Amino acid sequence: MTTIDIELLSVSKQFGSSHIVDDISLAIPKGKFVSILGPSGCGKTTTLNMIAGFEAPSSGLIRIRGRDQTGVPPEARKIGLVFQNYALFPHMTVAQNVGFGLRMQGRRREDIAEGVSRALKSVHLEGFEDRYPKALSGGQQQRVAVARAIAPSPSVLLLDEPLSNLDLKLRETMRVELKEIQEDLGMTFVYVTHDQEEAMAMSDRIIVMQGGVVAQEGSPADIYGRPRTSFVADFIGKSNILPISAVAEPDRSLRVYVGAAKVAMKAVAVNNLAPENARFCCIRPEAVRLADAAGALDEPVNRMTGTVQKVVNLGAYLEAWMLIDGDIILKSMIRSTRIDKLTAGCRVELAVAHSAVQLLEQ
Amino acid sequence: MNRLLTYLFRVALAAILAFITLPLVVVFAASFSPTSAVTLLPSEWTLKWYAALWDRRWLDPFLLSVELAVIVSLASGLLGVLGAYSVAYAKCPGHTAIMAFLLSPMSVPQIVKGVAIVLLLSSAGLYDLLGTPGLVMAHVILTLPYVVRMAATAMFGFDKRLDRAARILGASVAQRIRYVLLPLIRAGLFSGMTFAFIISFNNIPLSVFLVRPGQTTLPITVINHLEYSLDPVLAAVNVASLIFILGAIVLFEKIGGFSAQIHGGSK
Amino acid sequence: MAVITCSTPTKPLRAVPAGGLLPLIAPSIVLALFFAIPMGMMIGISFQSQSAGGLTFASYSRFFGNDLVLAGLVRTVIMSGLVAVCVTVLAYPLAYYLARATSRWRTVIFALAIAPELAGVVLRTYGWLIILEDRGFINSALMWTGLISEPLPLSKNLFGVVVGLTHVILPFGVLSLLTSLQSINPNLERSAQILGASRLAVIRHIILPLSVPGIVSSLLIGFTMAASAYATPALLGGAGFKVMATMVYEQVLFYLDWPFAAVMANVLLVLMLAAGFVGSRLESRLHQKLHI
Numbered sequence: 055m056t057t058i059d060i061e062l063l064s065v066s067k068q069f070g071s072s073h074i075v076d077d078i079s080l081a082i083p084k085g086k087f088v089s090i091l092g093p094s095g096c097g098k099t100t101t102l103n104m105i106a107g108f109e110a111p112s113s114g115l116i117r118i119r120g121r122d123q124t125g126v127p128p129e130a131r132k133i134g135l136v137f138q139n140y141a142l143f144p145h146m147t148v149a150q151n152v153g154f155g156l157r158m159q160g161r162r163r164e165d166i167a168e169g170v171s172r173a174l175k176s177v178h179l180e181g182f183e184d185r186y187p188k189a190l191s192g193g194q195q196q197r198v199a200v201a202r203a204i205a206p207s208p209s210v211l212l213l214d215e216p217l218s219n220l221d222l223k224l225r226e227t228m229r230v231e232l233k234e235i236q237e238d239l240g241m242t243f244v245y246v247t248h249d250q251e252e253a254m255a256m257s258d259r260i261i262v263m264q265g266g267v268v269a270q271e272g273s274p275a276d277i278y279g280r281p282r283t284s285f286v287a288d289f290i291g292k293s294n295i296l297p298i299s300a301v302a303e304p305d306r307s308l309r310v311y312v313g314a315a316k317v318a319m320k321a322v323a324v325n326n327l328a329p330e331n332a333r334f335c336c337i338r339p340e341a342v343r344l345a346d347a348a349g350a351l352d353e354p355v356n357r358m359t360g361t362v363q364k365v366v367n368l369g370a371y372l373e374a375w376m377l378i379d380g381d382i383i384l385k386s387m388i389r390s391t392r393i394d395k396l397t398a399g400c401r402v403e404l405a406v407a408h409s410a411v412q413l414l415e416q
Numbered sequence: 417m418n419r420l421l422t423y424l425f426r427v428a429l430a431a432i433l434a435f436i437t438l439p440l441v442v443v444f445a446a447s448f449s450p451t452s453a454v455t456l457l458p459s460e461w462t463l464k465w466y467a468a469l470w471d472r473r474w475l476d477p478f479l480l481s482v483e484l485a486v487i488v489s490l491a492s493g494l495l496g497v498l499g500a501y502s503v504a505y506a507k508c509p510g511h512t513a514i515m516a517f518l519l520s521p522m523s524v525p526q527i528v529k530g531v532a533i534v535l536l537l538s539s540a541g542l543y544d545l546l547g548t549p550g551l552v553m554a555h556v557i558l559t560l561p562y563v564v565r566m567a568a569t570a571m572f573g574f575d576k577r578l579d580r581a582a583r584i585l586g587a588s589v590a591q592r593i594r595y596v597l598l599p600l601i602r603a604g605l606f607s608g609m610t611f612a613f614i615i616s617f618n619n620i621p622l623s624v625f626l627v628r629p630g631q632t633t634l635p636i637t638v639i640n641h642l643e644y645s646l647d648p649v650l651a652a653v654n655v656a657s658l659i660f661i662l663g664a665i666v667l668f669e670k671i672g673g674f675s676a677q678i679h680g681g682s683k
Numbered sequence: 684m685a686v687i688t689c690s691t692p693t694k695p696l697r698a699v700p701a702g703g704l705l706p707l708i709a710p711s712i713v714l715a716l717f718f719a720i721p722m723g724m725m726i727g728i729s730f731q732s733q734s735a736g737g738l739t740f741a742s743y744s745r746f747f748g749n750d751l752v753l754a755g756l757v758r759t760v761i762m763s764g765l766v767a768v769c770v771t772v773l774a775y776p777l778a779y780y781l782a783r784a785t786s787r788w789r790t791v792i793f794a795l796a797i798a799p800e801l802a803g804v805v806l807r808t809y810g811w812l813i814i815l816e817d818r819g820f821i822n823s824a825l826m827w828t829g830l831i832s833e834p835l836p837l838s839k840n841l842f843g844v845v846v847g848l849t850h851v852i853l854p855f856g857v858l859s860l861l862t863s864l865q866s867i868n869p870n871l872e873r874s875a876q877i878l879g880a881s882r883l884a885v886i887r888h889i890i891l892p893l894s895v896p897g898i899v900s901s902l903l904i905g906f907t908m909a910a911s912a913y914a915t916p917a918l919l920g921g922a923g924f925k926v927m928a929t930m931v932y933e934q935v936l937f938y939l940d941w942p943f944a945a946v947m948a949n950v951l952l953v954l955m956l957a958a959g960f961v962g963s964r965l966e967s968r969l970h971q972k973l974h975i
Contacts, residue, residue: 128583538941
């Protein structure tokens with residue numbers, strides 16, 4: 055059994071009458087990379103601040119390493135935190151910044167120096183010890199912030215949107231590096247972000263938050279492949295979300311009627327959802343294929359005819375909007391090599407696997 | 417038309433700058449002039465007035481003024497940091513009212529503050545406090561608002577996330593003040609203290625009520641002489657004390673580094 | 684696993700340590716002892732009389748019944764008003780230059796404009812005495828050229844005092860105008876020029892109206908600093924030139940008439956506060972009017 059590093063038990067946070075965080079319970083396993091993902095205002099930053107101790111829950115309990123943290127101030131929680139804007143001390147050199155936590159523990163000078171060089175080594179920033187933060191690029195400041203947080207070897211590292219100030223290229227490099235650092239150190243990372251790609255790329259587990267509650271929790275593959283609600287399906291990746299009514303067939307398969315035109319499709323139930331509770335279905339664009347290319351699929355498919363409405367060239371892929379039965383629009387991702395088949399107005403045969411039509415609760 | 421205006425503007429600027437510098441130049445020239453009759457370009461130059469400064473008549477008031485300025489800048493620095501901490505950093509309840517209270521001496525003219533303090537000491541029979549103790553009290557009241565304001569400005573500009581960062585790294589309140597807050601407001605604090613030093617050293621309107629024979633500050637000694645004569649030695653005194661002030665500023669700057677750019681600041 | 688019980692709600696942790704009021708103790712005691720209490724006493728003393736006990740307005744009626752003293756009050760107001768205007772007029776071109784210049788001369792001129800403040804009042808007053816007195820720099824020069832036979836009365840009168848005080852207060856005027864002028868977007872001037880305005884029209888229609896708040900604060904600072912100045916009127920005005928500040932000083936140190944000195948100090952204080960009140964009202968009015 056994995057040990058639990060951070061535990062939230064029915065934690066709520068209210069400011070006045072508004073519930074920022076509403077009765078959430080979480081268990082964050084030791085040594086994992088866990089992302090708390092959600093749009094702004096979903097309560098993820100408040101959750102992080104409550105774990106760090108900057109804000110106290112209105113009700114509920116937070117345990118870190120099995121201990122109740124009620125009344126424990128941030129300075130005594132022994133956790134690391136990487137701030138969105140890094141919050142590097144401008145009057146201290148890189149080495150002094152990174153060594154600050156160790157110095158506060160009253161460590162000996164040699165221990166501090168050793169801890170600093172170890173932390174800087176793990177973020178690949180050796181040789182920058184005597185620079186001041188101002189003399190560093192954004193990416194380097196980011197690394198110093200990480201080094202400063204990991205230098206005292208906390209068991210848990212919280213990261214508050216740490217990559218949001220970097221440009222796209224650097225963000226992609228840092229994703230890989232952060233994941234490597236986390237694996238090397240075996241530290242628990244709790245990563246708060248609104249960027250679903252970032253969360254998908256790095257996490258072992260993703261907690262999707264919406265309006266102060268947990269919308270869904272699971273591995274990246276779970277969250278992407280089996281979204282529970284239309285919010286999750288829409289927020290993570292691209293998807294076609296269509297209103298449906300669903301009926302269970304005698305052979306235990308599912309038949310759904312999509313949109314006003316009641317286009318019939320076969321579907322599968324995920325997350326043990328009863329068909330009478332399903333209001334929408336989700337079809338990922340990459341699951342909408344041209345019928346002649348779907349022959350390789352060894353699973354049953356829904357076949358339908360669509361009219362190409364418009365095509366957007368995304369480089370490796372084309373995003374094509376298909377009109378089905380004059381009513382519903384399916385966005386599809388199709389390899390650019392098929393561009394000759396797709397011009398606006400032409401009719402194409404489409405195939406969507408039964409398993410790709412997934413029912414959603416709401 | 418526009419060219420004429422530009423020309424007139426430059427002439428006006430030059431005239432104003434001449435007005436500003438003229439008295440300083442005149443005093444400077446007078447301090448090297450052998451006779452007491454003042455001309456801008458004396459035919460001979462002498463250092464005898466500067467030599468005459470090495471005399472208890474001038475040294476004692478100078479030393480008193482220095483002592484006073486040092487005590488006043490230290491005291492108002494300490495008190496100012498405490499006040500600014502409550503108002504601008506801890507933002508304690510009612511901090512705007514408290515700030516107004518701390519700045520209130522500014523809205524009272526110096527001469528009125530001086531009368532108030534001398535009346536207090538006289539009616540309480542505390543004549544012994546005239547001289548240095550009274551001068552310190554009065555000057556601290558005068559300089560405290562400036563130091564509070566400069567320190568508070570520095571603290572208002574302090575990035576609270578740095579405090580959080582230090583906190584999560586395990587720093588206690590005392591450690592956060594010692595290692596994060598104070599170094600970052602040092603420039604603001606030191607410029608306030610430098611200001612206090614200069615104000616105290618040059619002060620007349622408060623000191624004039626509180627000096628006593630044998631405990632007289634340098635500016636008061638000088639005006640007491642000025643009422644009777646334009647002795648050129650006074651020019652030398654003035655130039656020397658200006659040089660002292662400039663030296664003190666350089667020294668404060670060395671310690672406090674208030675003009676040096678602080679390295680960075682997180683974005 | 685055991686049943687989870689909710690912890691009792693806790694007070695939100697403050698981002699900064701509590702006990703924020705504690706450090707205030709020391710500065711509050713100092714301010715109370717050496718400022719608030721003396722000020723209160725001074726106001727109290729003004730309602731006493733030297734001879735009789737109890738509360739009395741005797742000292743106030745003496746103040747307002749004394750022509751010499753009232754003349755001093757009027758002289759103070761006239762002198763301060765003149766100084767306020769002179770300071771503002773001289774500071775304006777300097778501040779405008781400093782607000783707009785980008786050349787390396789800017790630093791030099793800024794230093795020249797502000798540095799005299801370091802020299803203290805005594806040095807500058809001494810300088811003006813040398814320049815303005817009867818056998819001084821200007822008079823000897825004019826007499827040497829034969830333009831005049833008698834020295835012009837340049838010091839020991841209102842003229843000398845206004846010149847000296849203007850010089851002393853000028854840097855403050857420059858700073859308050861500079862703040863205001865720097866806040867005017869230079870693109871406003873450029874767009875006025877593009878629309879065909881001459882330099883003069885730009886100043887008349889753009890710069891002057893937008894810098895009115897700075898002008899008001901410069902006038903205000905000039906007036907209040909001049910009205911409470913002591914050394915310059917005492918030295919450049921001579922024995923016959925009495926203003927409030929010098930009269931207060933005489934009452935305290937020569938006549939030892941404390942109630943009367945307290946009355947004078949209070950009148951001076953009220954004059955200051957009134958000027959400050961009018962000035963700040965005017966400023967906020969203008970801010971509203973100009974939508975700044």
